[in-house]
Amino acid sequence: MSSLTRVVNVLDFIPKPEHDAIQKGRSTYDCTRNIQSAIDASSRVYIPSGIYPVTQLNLKSNFEMYGDGETSELKALDDSLPCEFMLVTYVRDGGTSNPADNMRNILLHDLMLNGRVDEFGYAQYYYLLAVNATSDLTVERMVFRGFRGDGMYVGSGTLKSTERHNQRVLVRGCTFDGVVKDNRNGLSIIDCDHLIVDSCVFKNIGNAKLSHSVGGIDFEPDHDWSVYRNILITRCKFIDISSTNTAGITFFNGHQKNDNIHDWVVSDCQFENCYWGIDTSAKPKTIDSAPDYLTVLNCRFTNSVRWDISLGGLSQAQVSGCVFERDPGSGPGGDAIRLGAIASKTSRNAIKPVITGNQFTGIRPQMGAIGVLGTTGLVCAGNVFVDIYGSCINFSQDESPDDGRKIEQVVISGNIARLSTVAMAKAVPMSFLSTSVQMRITRGDLSLDRSYEYSNDVRGGVRKVADAAVIKFLGPGAPT
Incomplete structure (x- = not known):
């Protein structure tokens, strides 16, 4: 075995009077030069306890x-x-x-x-x-x-x-x-x-x-x-x-x-008691921009202080098979998923995001369990919303400083919204859809261009649209 492939022990390079203090965790001896000599001497270096x-x-x-x-x-x-x-x-x-x-x-x-x-x-x-x-x-x-x-x-x-x-x-x-x-x-x-x-x-x-x-x-x-x-x-x-x-x-x-x-994938991870679970910062994009391809799969988000995932202005992000939950007494919290952003007076719309097969439980949102500041091409399908202390999906009506914010080409289909018996007894104010201004629920009147909402199962005790709000999905050819 050559000197460069044999395993060397760093203690062989350190003066013997120092060994006992090192092994007992009491040494103040600077071992740098000695360990560096071991590194220089071989391609395999062992550092004992x-x-x-x-x-x-x-x-x-x-x-x-x-x-x-x-x-x-x-x-x-x-x-x-x-x-x-x-x-x-x-x-x-x-x-x-x-x-x-x-x-x-x-x-x-x-x-x-x-x-x-x-x-x-x-x-x-x-x-x-x-x-x-x-x-x-x-x-x-x-x-x-x-x-x-x-x-x-x-x-x-x-x-x-x-x-x-x-x-x-x-x-x-x-x-x-x-x-x-x-x-x-x-x-x-x-x-x-x-x-x-x-x-x-x-x-x-x-x-x-x-x-x-x-x-x-x-x-x-x-x-x-x-x-x-x-x-x-x-x-x-x-x-x-x-x-x-x-x-x-x-x-x-x-x-x-x-x-x-x-191309970034986050899969099978757990996020517990984080301020934000996954945060993003993105420059403004359009349908023609290069995709980012963030994919979040089969993750669990528990008791985030604010949002669990911000998709910001990313292009072609996907969130699927995830669990978003807040324990009772965990604090006010925020949205589970936030789409779009405004920073430095510039809008960032999420482009072609896909949100499918997730479960949202006990969320206390600022906007909605899914809060939409701006998006083009959103698909939100097959999700389950349980005991949401506010809205499942909320659309902002704010005007952005650069007039760049858009919410269009939205498809919402096959989702389930329900209250548990405990939440019904507490009269939890849950709605499936709502609008907001400055991140506050409002009695808005919103028209979503080239958009569809169908086959969603909104069960007893849950409002389809928040009280006094009007949300119109205008698919191609629909009257305006």
């Missing part, structure tokens, strides 16, 4: 590093600048813009990385794992604890204008624990083509002092050449990501150009 204070460790291609699980801990030595990146591939302008030159074939598993945010506090650019210009990276059964900025950053270098691209990143069976909600994101994606996040837990993440783009997973490309596409997030849990303006997952497509940003 213990707590190892470190600053920055530089990874390399064709490399594996592993430990005994969360008992093998790399801990930030202190709060100084040398601790800004704990594990890194490239930083600053390392690597090139050509993915053929990327660092590649790296496996990290069964370790804990601890940024000590509970001791040192928030620091935006302090990452536990910084990945830039890297292909074929696997991160398995890792614990990212107490990150001060992002737990794992998949970026384009660490300089603002550096173009770098990542490919084929797998994050599986990991835990991202922000500990005290004084951080940024568990997993931040600036650039990645083919990303799988499988069976991970994101919890206690947030920062009440920051705005959007904080939470479990954040997709936020910085440039028109940034890439994030072919994304699968599956079997993950997002728990107590509840600080103001934080989300389990955030998708941003503001730098979408040509083929660089599209």
Whole structure:
């Protein structure tokens, strides 16, 4: 076995008098130089149980590093600048813009990385794992604890204008624990083509002092050449990501150009007590715009503080087979699904969204369980609405500052709206359809162009249309 393929033990590179304190978690010895020597000496590095204070460790291609699980801990030595990146591939302008030159074939598993945010506090650019210009990276059964900025950053270098691209990143069976909600994101994606996040837990993440783009997973490309596409997030849990303006997952497509940003799937995930479950930010689109293709399948959203999913102005998004629920006493809540948005005086209409086969229970909406600010080509079919404290589907009548808001080509069919016996006894004010102005239910008179409503089962005790509102579905050829 060559020296580059044999497994080396980092303790063999650390002075023996330090071993006992490391293994008992009491060491203050800076292990960085020693562990870096082990990395340089072999392609396989083993970190036994213990707590190892470190600053920055530089990874390399064709490399594996592993430990005994969360008992093998790399801990930030202190709060100084040398601790800004704990594990890194490239930083600053390392690597090139050509993915053929990327660092590649790296496996990290069964370790804990601890940024000590509970001791040192928030620091935006302090990452536990910084990945830039890297292909074929696997991160398995890792614990990212107490990150001060992002737990794992998949970026384009660490300089603002550096173009770098990542490919084929797998994050599986990991835990991202922000500990005290004084951080940024568990997993931040600036650039990645083919990303799988499988069976991970994101919890206690947030920062009440920051705005959007904080939470479990954040997709936020910085440039028109940034890439994030072919994304699968599956079997993950997002728990107590509840600080103001934080989300389990955030998708941003503001730098979408040509083929660089599209195709995102979120399946079989759980969102519990999040401020927002899935949030999106999108530039205005039309029927002719490039599709985003966000697909949310078989997910469960429980007790979100505000909306569960914002489809904003995305094109061709689908939400199917999901459960949206609020427990009694969970708070005022908000819409389960929000379509369209207004930001910076610009309308964003959801284009061709499909909402099918979902169940909505106990929602206390701001607009409706499905709140529509703007959409073209909506299909809402085969959903079940139970005990909604307001409207199942609400259409806004506000005029937008840019006159760009539209609600047209809507099909609502085959849905069921009903009250449980308990809700009927409480006279829950549930209606199937309603209108609103400034997100408040109103006695509106709304005509939906090229639209149909048929075969919906609205059962006893539920108003078909909210009291004193008029909603007309005008299909092709219908009188106006």
